[in-house]
Amino acid sequence: MTPAAVGIALVITCGAMEGVAQIFFKKSALDAPRKALWVGAGVAVFVVQAVVYTGALQFVEVSTALPVTSISFAIVAILSQRFLGEPVSGTRWTGIALIVAGVALLSVQA
Amino acid sequence: MSRKVPVSLIVRLVLAVVLDTAVQVQWKLAAARLPGSLSVSALVEAAHEPLLLVVAVLFAWQLFNWLQVLESSDLSFSQPITSLSFVSVLAVSVIWLGETLDAAKIGGIALVFAGVWFISRTEHDSRAPAQ
Numbered sequence: 001m002t003p004a005a006v007g008i009a010l011v012i013t014c015g016a017m018e019g020v021a022q023i024f025f026k027k028s029a030l031d032a033p034r035k036a037l038w039v040g041a042g043v044a045v046f047v048v049q050a051v052v053y054t055g056a057l058q059f060v061e062v063s064t065a066l067p068v069t070s071i072s073f074a075i076v077a078i079l080s081q082r083f084l085g086e087p088v089s090g091t092r093w094t095g096i097a098l099i100v101a102g103v104a105l106l107s108v109q110a
Numbered sequence: 111m112s113r114k115v116p117v118s119l120i121v122r123l124v125l126a127v128v129l130d131t132a133v134q135v136q137w138k139l140a141a142a143r144l145p146g147s148l149s150v151s152a153l154v155e156a157a158h159e160p161l162l163l164v165v166a167v168l169f170a171w172q173l174f175n176w177l178q179v180l181e182s183s184d185l186s187f188s189q190p191i192t193s194l195s196f197v198s199v200l201a202v203s204v205i206w207l208g209e210t211l212d213a214a215k216i217g218g219i220a221l222v223f224a225g226v227w228f229i230s231r232t233e234h235d236s237r238a239p240a241q
Contacts, residue, residue, distance in 0.1 A: 025177060026185040039177065073190045080186035087233060088186050095228030099193045102221030106196055108214040 007059025011068040014053045019075035021045040023083055030084075067104035074100060112233065119236055122179045123191055129172040130195035135202050136165045183236040190229050197222050 001009070021042040028038035056065055073096050080086040140161035179188050197219050203209035 022185055022189060026180045028177060029181045039173075043173070070193070073193060076189050077186045080184065084185060086184045086186045086235075089232050091228055092186065092190075092232040095225040095232070096190055098221045098225030098228060099190055100225075102218045102223075102225060103193060103196050105214050105218030105221060106200060108218075 003059045004064070007056045007065070008068055010052055010056035011060065011065045012071060014049050014056065015069055015072040015075050017045050017049040017052065018069075018072035019079045021049065022076050023079050026080070026084060063107050067100075067107040070100045070103035112236075113231065115230065115234075115236055116182070119179065119183055119188075122175060122182075123188060125175050126172070126179060126188075126192050127195045127198055129168055129175060130192060131198040131202060133165060133168045133172060134195070134199045135207075136161055136168060138207075140165055184234045187229060187232065187234040187236060191226050193222055194226060 024038045024042035024045065028035045028042070031038060053065070053069075077088045077092065077096055081088045140159055200209070200211075200215060200219070204211050
């Protein structure tokens with residue numbers, strides 16, 4: 001694997017971790033007796049994510065990493081559908097695809 | 111399920127975007143003032159950097175507000191809306207930090223707005239948060 005590929009793989013891992021952390025945060029709202037546990041788990045995943053992201057930036061520039069992080073919007077939608085039973089319609093997927101494309105354009109260096 | 115978004119949820123989502131923008135801009139400013147080396151003394155010095163303390167407080171407020179958002183809305187509805195912070199961070203960078211705006215960035219802003227508009231048109235389980 002080239003250094004850039006390692007960096008992008010790490011950033012995608014961060015996107016997946018963001019998705020997991022968000023599921024934990026939403027679980028904290030749904031499971032009141034164990035609210036603190038879910039919030040703690042979410043924060044713990046966020047801390048590990050920050051460390052992995054810092055490591056990723058050793059391999060790729062922020063301008064490369066940023067658009068890849070927007071994959072978290074798609075990962076959150078998939079996990080919300082799978083683990084929370086939320087309805088993710090075609091319209092919502094269209095919105096997510098536009099946002100991911102928009103964030104990619106915002107990161108393009110002139 | 112409905113397409114109506116309670117005003118209280120809109121306020122919390124706007125606050126989420128504002129706080130995310132503040133965290134990112136403060137982080138950018140704090141990082142520029144940190145020492146380049148990673149020695150213990152440099153890290154101790156960094157911990158005393160006032161801007162980093164501001165970032166820590168903003169992080170905590172952001173988490174508290176976000177948990178309030180999730181108390182009253184679908185995750186897959188609210189989370190993509192926070193992508194507006196990519197636009198607001200760019201706006202702050204252009205207005206106060208001298209960053210330039212080009213055609214690609216204007217296109218990106220338009221796509222993010224369009225995406226958020228599509229999301230806001232979807233059926234969702236969102237209600238006024240409990241006080």
